[in-house]
Structure formats: structure tokens, C-alpha cells
Amino acid sequence: MNTNASKPHVLILGGGTVGMNVASELTKKLGSNAAVTVVDSRPYLTYQPFLPEVGAGAIDPRNVLAPLRKVLKGAKVVTGTVDRIDHKDRSVQVKTDDDVAVSINYDYLVIGLGAVPRTLPIPGLAENAIGFKQVEEAIAVRDRILANLAEAASTKDAETRKRLLTFTFVGGGFAGGEAVAEAQDMVRAALRYYPDLHPSDVRFVVVEAMGRILPEVGDDLGKFALKDMRERGIEVKLETFLNSCEDGIVKTSDGDEFASDLIVWTAGIKPNPVLANSDLPLNQTGRLDCMADLRVKGENGPLENVFAAGDCTTVPDLASGEGKVCPPNAQHAQRQAVRLADNIVRDIDGRPLVDYFHKNLGTVATLGMYKGVGQLFIGGKTIELKGLPAWAAARAYHVYAMPTFARKAAVIAGWATNAIGNRDILGIPESTDPRRAFELAAASTPKKK
Ligand SMILES: Cc1cc2nc3c(=O)[nH]c(=O)nc-3n(C[C@H](O)[C@H](O)[C@H](O)COP(=O)(O)OP(=O)(O)OC[C@H]3O[C@@H](n4cnc5c(N)ncnc54)[C@H](O)[C@@H]3O)c2cc1C
Structure with missing residues (x-):
């Protein structure tokens, strides 16, 4: 996928709490001075803190989803799955729904790929x-x-x-x-x-x-x-x-x-396993270690133009003291995203970056x-x-x-x-098999002789 060489291309992996907020901030701050691309396997952000109320029928499921294309009008949204990150080539392999692999190049990379459930080898x-x-x-x-x-x-x-x-x-x-x-x-x-x-x-x-x-x-x-x-x-x-x-x-x-x-x-959760399919250094927990300014740490200092935040990272929690790291939650992810976007703008402008600092509310x-x-x-x-x-x-x-x-x-x-x-008391498990009623009707139709 070609990008406009005259302006920096910021590629954001994940359109969740981190990704959507970084993209939103960057498009506001940089306007047409940068190209912003967001890749997510889903065309929407899921506001996870509301999922328990969805599971309890208190919130309509659609209402906890934010459609990326509607929210991020100034960004290009790619619905596809990140398969591999090659930072040395400044490229990311993405599989789209039709299983076609595309390679997307970047000047700046933002990783907000979140976490997945941490399962154990329990029988059944x-x-x-x-x-x-x-x-x-x-x-x-x-x-x-x-x-x-x-x-x-x-x-x-x-x-x-x-x-x-x-x-x-x-x-x-x-x-x-x-x-x-x-x-x-x-x-x-x-x-x-x-x-x-x-x-x-x-x-x-x-x-x-x-x-x-x-x-x-x-x-x-x-x-x-x-x-x-x-x-x-x-x-x-x-x-x-x-x-x-x-x-x-x-x-x-x-x-x-x-x-x-x-x-x-x-x-519990564990960092997104796709990170292991990259040439980026991961810590013992499989997360990306970040500097306080949200650049990803390499072996000899920060990696050039690679930023990350949220559940797939370990970010120092300066507000809590020496050696503390931010817990994986939306409160931090959302605020890290704002700091991260501002730091990319600063980097483009040649201004010094600012450390992430947020006092737990x-x-x-x-x-x-x-x-x-x-x-x-x-x-x-x-x-x-x-x-x-x-x-x-x-x-x-x-x-x-x-x-x-x-x-x-x-x-x-x-x-x-x-x-x-009173809240709805209807469950519609049939919605996972919507052709069943039609198939039954078709099965009862006499076959043509
Ligand atoms: C049930 C539940 C309740 C919660 N309640 C709270 C709460 O009350 N308060 C709070 O602060 N936090 C809460 N959290 C945690 C909070 O939602 C997360 O910490 C936050 O969403 C992390 O943001 P993120 O951007 O790192 O990850 P996410 O928001 O999960 O975003 C990651 C994005 O990456 C995409 N993605 C993943 N893999 C790929 C891939 N290979 N290719 C392309 N895209 C990919 C995903 O589709 C997703 O959109 C809750 C979480 C859950 C599950």
C-alpha cells in the first residue's frame, strides 16, 4: 500500500481505546499535514467496561460500539488483521477479510493491539x-x-x-x-x-x-x-x-x-500474541516495554518512531512512584493515547517529548x-x-x-x-443460526418428482 511520500504516514495498529484516541487526536492536530491509517480486525471500537451491562441486558450491544469510519473521518481505516510487524523494513503485513495479505509502510508506528484472554491448559x-x-x-x-x-x-x-x-x-x-x-x-x-x-x-x-x-x-x-x-x-x-x-x-x-x-x-489477560510475530523486543510478560514518553524501548534506548500504549505494553506509572507500572485499564489507555499523539506531533515538529503522567482517579x-x-x-x-x-x-x-x-x-x-x-428478558440464541427456520421450512416442502 503506497502512502504519500511528502507527508509523514502514521500507521496505528488496533482501533480500540488506544488506537481510536490516538487517531482522533492526530487527525485533529495534524489535519492534512499527515496521513493517518488505522488497522483493526473489526470496524468498530468496543467500550469494554460496558460489557457486563450488555451481558445483563441493561445496555443494547450496539451502543457500546463506536464505528471507526464514522468517528475517524480524517483517517484511513483498514479492516484487517495484523499478521506481522517488520520494523527494520518499516512495514506491517495485514490480512484483510478476503484473506489477501497487504503490506503497509509507515514513518511512525503506533501499537495499540490490546490483550487477549489468558487461558490455561484445563481439560474441556x-x-x-x-x-x-x-x-x-x-x-x-x-x-x-x-x-x-x-x-x-x-x-x-x-x-x-x-x-x-x-x-x-x-x-x-x-x-x-x-x-x-x-x-x-x-x-x-x-x-x-x-x-x-x-x-x-x-x-x-x-x-x-x-x-x-x-x-x-x-x-x-x-x-x-x-x-x-x-x-x-x-x-x-x-x-x-x-x-x-x-x-x-x-x-x-x-x-x-x-x-x-x-x-x-x-x-485474566495476556498481551496480544501477534506481537511475538515481529522484530520488536518484548519483555518477559510478552509486552512492549515503553519509555515514559511512550516510545518503545529497544536494546540501546528508544526505537526510532515506534510508540505503543495500553494493555499490550508496560508503561512506567510516574504518578505512583519509582518502579511502578500502569495497570491495564481503559483509564490509562485513553490518557496514554492523548499523550502519545501529542508526542508524535512534537517529534514531527522537532520539539522535546513529554512523559506520561496521570494520577489514578x-x-x-x-x-x-x-x-x-x-x-x-x-x-x-x-x-x-x-x-x-x-x-x-x-x-x-x-x-x-x-x-x-x-x-x-x-x-x-x-x-x-x-x-x-423493566429490562428486556428475551434471549435470542437462534440469532447465531439464522437459516435454521428457513431450512426446516424447506425440508418440509415435498421434493419435485
Ligand atoms: C469486561 C471488561 C470490563 C472492563 N472494565 C473496565 C473498567 O471498568 N475500567 C477500566 O478502566 N478498564 C476496564 N476494562 C479494561 C479496558 O477495557 C482495557 O484496559 C482497554 O480497553 C485497553 O485498551 P487497548 O487499546 O490497549 O486495547 P483494546 O481496547 O482492547 O483495543 C485493542 C484493539 O486491537 C484490535 N486487534 C487485536 N488484535 C488485532 C490484530 N491482530 N489485527 C488488527 N487488530 C487487532 C482489537 O480488535 C481492538 O479493537 C475492562 C475490560 C473488560 C474486558
Whole structure:
């Protein structure tokens, strides 16, 4: 792919939190003085902090997606998968959906390829579990849970009913903790329409290897969230491992064994494995080590014109002190992107780069309707929030951070509709097999003799 040689070409890998924000800043700041290309395997950004609410039917899935072509009008968007990075040739191999490989050259490279689920070689895991990082996964979790309620209410077989109503979440960190608490809240709301089902028929199980959940909000609030979940009937198994889940039979290290129709894996992330398919140096965790100004570190100082940020990197957290690194979250990814874009503009202009410095604002998590926990750091003070104030703070912050005015408005409108008419209780698992009804109809048509 040729680029205009008269102006610098900035190639951005990944159109997620880092990629979209870098592209947006650069097109604003540089206008027609640079060519900006964004490559992502999806034509949209997924605002992941809202996925637990998608999984719980509280937000329409479309409303957590920002269409890259609509948002990034001044940039070229390529929908394709990064296959290889050759920095010595200043080129990136990209496979487009038709499996055609194209080579894209650059003057500046920005890497924001994020992370993928960190799985373990547990028997049955790859075949039976689902992740919780993509919008289609959150939709599938929602649809499966809601469809299972309908099926369980109609079956006479006790074992089948038990399996249909057992939902397992492996990992009690941010993603898993929020996802299970939101999903359980959805079930509680839906059960009012199922006179044949009792809340005690439904089993939500969290399998967590550590001795606590939600470490991101600190010890006290983690304990509060644990107590809250247990009081709501969510079974949280601490210091417990998933041993296997072959054929949907969950076996845990505490000796428990049960059939579960849904197994959601939220036990951590690892940097995008495509980074290993490059000539860039990676650290022991497989991440790109960055300087504080977000240039990627080489063996002898920063690599020329290569910047990176977000979940696929290790970036010094200067605000937290010597030796600290930024945790992988949207709060840092979004702000690193702004600093990174400004540093590229500075580099083009021949001005000195500025180090990334961001004081943690805190962490908020929703745990269902009107429930949440949060820790805010304001003016040197730590403010702990529980219940309704935490829930309101989390929703307000994420609406603020969700890209595009239209999506913010749609999310708020959706919440308002839910508040008036209760949230939707329909799961449509058939949507993954849309030709089935037509095939059945066609099969019943007599064959032409
Ligand atoms: C369920 C869940 C809840 C979360 N909640 C919070 C929260 O409450 N607060 C918070 O601060 N953070 C939260 N996070 C974390 C936050 O979403 C991430 O830290 C943030 O999105 C990281 O930004 P990124 O740009 O590095 O990666 P991403 O936003 O994941 O972007 C990476 C992009 O790269 C693309 N990509 C990947 N591989 C390729 C390839 N080979 N070729 C082309 N494109 C590729 C992907 O499609 C994606 O668009 C949550 C995450 C999850 C999963």
C-alpha cells in the first residue's frame, strides 16, 4: 500500500481505546499535514467496561460500539488483521477479510493491539467455555442465560433443569466480578415472569484462585463486594481452581463437581500474541516495554518512531512512584493515547517529548441495578463508595468515557427505558443460526418428482 511520500504516514495498529484516541487526536492536530491509517480486525471500537451491562441486558450491544469510519473521518481505516510487524523494513503485513495479505509502510508506528484472554491448559476449557472481552461474547452470555430460564421453566427433568440453571464464572477480578453480579441481577429481575422458577433454583458460581475478589477496588471494598454477592446467593469459591470442565461438567479443586450450561472465563489477560510475530523486543510478560514518553524501548534506548500504549505494553506509572507500572485499564489507555499523539506531533515538529503522567482517579464497578463499589482519589484523599453512590458514579464515569455523543445518548435513553418498563428478558440464541427456520421450512416442502 503506497502512502504519500511528502507527508509523514502514521500507521496505528488496533482501533480500540488506544488506537481510536490516538487517531482522533492526530487527525485533529495534524489535519492534512499527515496521513493517518488505522488497522483493526473489526470496524468498530468496543467500550469494554460496558460489557457486563450488555451481558445483563441493561445496555443494547450496539451502543457500546463506536464505528471507526464514522468517528475517524480524517483517517484511513483498514479492516484487517495484523499478521506481522517488520520494523527494520518499516512495514506491517495485514490480512484483510478476503484473506489477501497487504503490506503497509509507515514513518511512525503506533501499537495499540490490546490483550487477549489468558487461558490455561484445563481439560474441556477451550471446547466449553466462553470469554468475556468481545461484544458477541457478552451477547451470547445474555442470550444463553435468558434462553435457559425459558427452557428450564418448561422442562420436567430435574437434572436438565439444574444444568440449565447453573452458570459458572471463572475469575473474580473486575471483568468476572462485574459480569456475574450484573447477570445475577438480570436473572432476579427476569424471574418475576417465571412463576415456575424460584431464585434458589438458579446457581451462580464464581471460581477464584486468590483469597479475594475485585482486587482493583482495594481490600475493604473487595470484602464488601464479596459479602454482598454471597448475601445475594452468588456462590463465591475462593482459593479454588477450575480443574476441568469436559462436556460441561465443572470440577473444582475443592472437590465440587456439577453440570453447568454456561462457563465464562474471565481469569485474566495476556498481551496480544501477534506481537511475538515481529522484530520488536518484548519483555518477559510478552509486552512492549515503553519509555515514559511512550516510545518503545529497544536494546540501546528508544526505537526510532515506534510508540505503543495500553494493555499490550508496560508503561512506567510516574504518578505512583519509582518502579511502578500502569495497570491495564481503559483509564490509562485513553490518557496514554492523548499523550502519545501529542508526542508524535512534537517529534514531527522537532520539539522535546513529554512523559506520561496521570494520577489514578480511582476505580468504580457496578454490581447490578443500584449496587456497586468504588474508590475515588480526590485531592489526596481516598473516598470509598458503596451501593447506590458507587453505582451512580460508575455509570456517570463510563457515559463520560464512552466515545461519541450519539452512543452516550443512546446508552442513557436505554437505561431510562429499562427504568420505566423493566429490562428486556428475551434471549435470542437462534440469532447465531439464522437459516435454521428457513431450512426446516424447506425440508418440509415435498421434493419435485
Ligand atoms: C469486561 C471488561 C470490563 C472492563 N472494565 C473496565 C473498567 O471498568 N475500567 C477500566 O478502566 N478498564 C476496564 N476494562 C479494561 C479496558 O477495557 C482495557 O484496559 C482497554 O480497553 C485497553 O485498551 P487497548 O487499546 O490497549 O486495547 P483494546 O481496547 O482492547 O483495543 C485493542 C484493539 O486491537 C484490535 N486487534 C487485536 N488484535 C488485532 C490484530 N491482530 N489485527 C488488527 N487488530 C487487532 C482489537 O480488535 C481492538 O479493537 C475492562 C475490560 C473488560 C474486558
